[in-house]
Amino acid sequence: MNKAELTQAWDYFRTVNGVGLRAIAALPEGKLDATPIPGMRSPKALVIHQYQVLKDLTASAATGTLVDSTPFEEAASAKIHTLAELLAWCRACWDEGDRTVAGLTDA
Numbered sequence: 001m002n003k004a005e006l007t008q009a010w011d012y013f014r015t016v017n018g019v020g021l022r023a024i025a026a027l028p029e030g031k032l033d034a035t036p037i038p039g040m041r042s043p044k045a046l047v048i049h050q051y052q053v054l055k056d057l058t059a060s061a062a063t064g065t066l067v068d069s070t071p072f073e074e075a076a077s078a079k080i081h082t083l084a085e086l087l088a089w090c091r092a093c094w095d096e097g098d099r100t101v102a103g104l105t106d107a
Contacts, residue, residue, distance in 0.1 A: 003106045010101050017094050020050075024090060029083045044086060048076050051093040058097035063105060 001009075024047055032044040041049065052069045060066050082088050 004102060006101065006104065010098075014098075021087065023088060024087060025083070027083060027086075032083060032086065044080065045073070045077060047086060047090065048073050048080070051090045052076065055093040055097050058100040062100050 004071075027043050033042045035042050049069070052073045054065055056069050056072070076089060080089055
C-alpha cells in the first residue's frame with residue numbers, strides 16, 4: 001500500500017470514527033462496565049480495545065514493530081470511569097493515530 005492508498009483508506013476511517021464516536025456517546029453512563037453476556041467484554045472494554053489497537057497499528061506502520069495492546073488497554077480501563085473520560089481518551093487515540101498516518105511516507 002502506498003501513501004495515496006493509505007490516505008484514501010484513512011479518510012474512510014475518519015468517517016467511521018465520527019460515526020463510532022456518536023455511538024459511544026450514546027452509551028448509558030451507568031452501563032459502561034456492564035457485562036450482560038458472560039465472558040464478553042463490557043462496552044467500555046470493547047471501545048478501549050478498538051481505539052488502543054487503532055493507535056498501536058498506526059504506530060506499527062510507522063515503526064515496523066508490533067506491541068501487545070493488552071497492558072495499555074488494562075491501564076486505560078483502570079483510569080477511565082465516566083463516559084466523558086472514555087470519549088476524551090478515544091479522541092486522543094484517534095488524534096495520535098491521525099498524526100502518525102499523516103507523517104508516513106512511501107519510503
